Amino acid sequence: MIHFDIPGFQYPSSSNTPPILEKQSLLLETGKWTALVGRSGSGKSTLLRLLAGYFDMTDARFDIALLSQEAALFPWLSLTKNIGISDLIQGHSIQEEKVQQLLALVGLEKDAPKKPTEISYGMQRRILLARTLYLDRPIIFLDEPFSAVDPKTRENLYKNAKKWLHGRTVLFTTHQWDEAKTLGDAIYELQGSPGVLVKLERTQKMKEGN
Amino acid sequence: MKRLSIMFLLIILWQGSMMFFNVQSYVVPQPLEISHVLFTQKSLLVYHSFISLSQVFLGLLGGIILAFMTCIFLDKVKQLENACMPYLIALKNLPIFVLAPIFFIWFGYGLLSKAILITLSCYFPMAVALLDGLKQTPHHAKEFLHSTPSASYFPSLFWVRLPYALPNFFTGMKLAFLHAPVSVIACDWIGAHSGLGYLLMLSYGRMDMGFMFAVILLLLFYGVVLYKVASLIQKSTVRHILNV
Numbered sequence: 001m002i003h004f005d006i007p008g009f010q011y012p013s014s015s016n017t018p019p020i021l022e023k024q025s026l027l028l029e030t031g032k033w034t035a036l037v038g039r040s041g042s043g044k045s046t047l048l049r050l051l052a053g054y055f056d057m058t059d060a061r062f063d064i065a066l067l068s069q070e071a072a073l074f075p076w077l078s079l080t081k082n083i084g085i086s087d088l089i090q091g092h093s094i095q096e097e098k099v100q101q102l103l104a105l106v107g108l109e110k111d112a113p114k115k116p117t118e119i120s121y122g123m124q125r126r127i128l129l130a131r132t133l134y135l136d137r138p139i140i141f142l143d144e145p146f147s148a149v150d151p152k153t154r155e156n157l158y159k160n161a162k163k164w165l166h167g168r169t170v171l172f173t174t175h176q177w178d179e180a181k182t183l184g185d186a187i188y189e190l191q192g193s194p195g196v197l198v199k200l201e202r203t204q205k206m207k208e209g210n
Numbered sequence: 211m212k213r214l215s216i217m218f219l220l221i222i223l224w225q226g227s228m229m230f231f232n233v234q235s236y237v238v239p240q241p242l243e244i245s246h247v248l249f250t251q252k253s254l255l256v257y258h259s260f261i262s263l264s265q266v267f268l269g270l271l272g273g274i275i276l277a278f279m280t281c282i283f284l285d286k287v288k289q290l291e292n293a294c295m296p297y298l299i300a301l302k303n304l305p306i307f308v309l310a311p312i313f314f315i316w317f318g319y320g321l322l323s324k325a326i327l328i329t330l331s332c333y334f335p336m337a338v339a340l341l342d343g344l345k346q347t348p349h350h351a352k353e354f355l356h357s358t359p360s361a362s363y364f365p366s367l368f369w370v371r372l373p374y375a376l377p378n379f380f381t382g383m384k385l386a387f388l389h390a391p392v393s394v395i396a397c398d399w400i401g402a403h404s405g406l407g408y409l410l411m412l413s414y415g416r417m418d419m420g421f422m423f424a425v426i427l428l429l430l431f432y433g434v435v436l437y438k439v440a441s442l443i444q445k446s447t448v449r450h451i452l453n454v
Contacts (some may be wrong), residue, residue: 052357054353054356054357062357062359065357066357068350068353070349070350071350071354072348072350072351074351074369074370074373075452075453076373076451076452076453077369081369085354085369085370086358086361088365088369089355089358089361089362089365089366089369089370090358090360090361090362090365091362091364091365115453116453117453135358
């Protein structure tokens, strides 16, 4: 089990408004998928960023790789370089073999030399996932990973995502109950304001809906 | 085609009104007279154009190199940026007319002093644009850089931050390309033995309006060409290298 202490959170610029998250803790089962559900604006993304140490960058946790909703590829780099960018910015050369394996994993091995603008949005998200996996971190946070893809592609991604992220501890957010049930081994809902995590059973329904 | 038609129309209007109102050529020269100067004095004009354009080229190159060096230094040592900004602004506010005599005393009337002066006049718009551009790194890219352990400054700059800054830089570069010919003329007026500004002063002394207009037309032409070159560099970089 991986234990996280959540210190509570309030945006520094909004001292007059109530806190977004209550002080609490969260347990993630190692090697399993945990879904985090809640209505839009309930603080799911904030929670992921807080746990990954993104609000205070001096505190970033290097055992966690976060794929946020805003993440984007760098349009001037080939897909290969986009995946291996973490090595490039450290002044190292890209591990070509590892990139090839990841491209094959997300089914885009033939597109390696292409630029991000030459592939579809769904493919770009897959490359972003490959970039996240390239970091080789044991814990993966995915913020609404499948929200902007069509239902048919989503079904396909559900099947593959489990394969791609095999062995990793995954925490993902979604506002779709079906997605949480399909992918999540455990499900938490962020309820109320300030947000409190409540563990749900798979037979339950989301309390606050979308 | 439309642009050429407008130019021909203007020339015809100009020539026609000169003939109709019987304006003397020592007041305003006729287009035919100017074209005669351009044709008969072409070797002289080409020689002095070459000198002026070399100064422009060296000045622009110097400005670009200086802008990149100082901006990267100020970006790396962030505390210095605010401290240095007033000095940069003060430098910008010093007109080239003020600096030129000093540089001529230090380095003579040759290519070096003019190249330095043009470098200084082109430097500021490019430096401000680049400094601003380096602050335009999107949030998602900043987060990615911060979340990567031991991400180094220069590789991060080269692979991620500089490409986001380049569109801004090009805006400054286009301004600098527009400034450069004006600065060359200003330098020539203060002290020169060659160059288009020198020719302009020479023809002014002789009250040779035809020659003056020919030089001015050449300057306008070079100004447009330089601007087009800057736009071309901007477009091809943004389209083919940045791929945005």
